[in-house]
Amino acid sequence: KAGVTQTPRYLIKTRGQQVTLSCSPISGHRSVSWYQQTPGQGLQFLFEYFSETQRNKGNFPGRFSGRQFSNSRSEMNVSTLELGDSALYLCASSFRGDKNIQYFGAGTRLSVL
């Protein structure tokens, strides 16, 4: 099976712009979670989608949003970018059993200038 695919791998944006990140989960996985990783805050949970519904949400401002399509692919959008949004954004998919073992993509490195 192919792993979790995130695109693009690298992005450079300027303050005030918006950005959309994409995630294709492992075939058959219906749960997709997003995390932000920074040196200062570590790994922070953004949100989780299951069957096109947002099931869990972390403590991030409304500028961070996401969605999931019927084929389980997910996108994450950040509007009005701030310097502090520079981070590695990780997507993970899961079969959503009770173990919740998550399979991560390689991440999208976002730099906001």
Added chain:
Amino acid sequence: SQQGEEDPQALSIQEGENATMNCSYKTSINNLQWYRQNSGRGLVHLILIRSNEREKHSGRLRVTLDTSKKSSSLLITASRAADTASYFCATVRGSTLGRLYFGRGTQLTVWP
């Protein structure tokens, strides 16, 4: 917010030595998992231990869980240079199965 804390933050050892990392968490859990991350890449699942288990083995990995102390440890035996990475513990709560709560991680460096 972080669920747990790893200890130590950084660990440096020679090849062939054992590496022990500890993790503490704050609330009741469904299970606890350990993940590995190589320099700025995605995380890889290593091992899972359920809340009703005390010890698990997988190859050179040994995980223990003490729910009374809300702590876990990961032991890597006979370390190799290729084990150099960051190691994170992550917990799963019953009420939020789709979410992992990560600790801050331990940076392990294994010198050849």
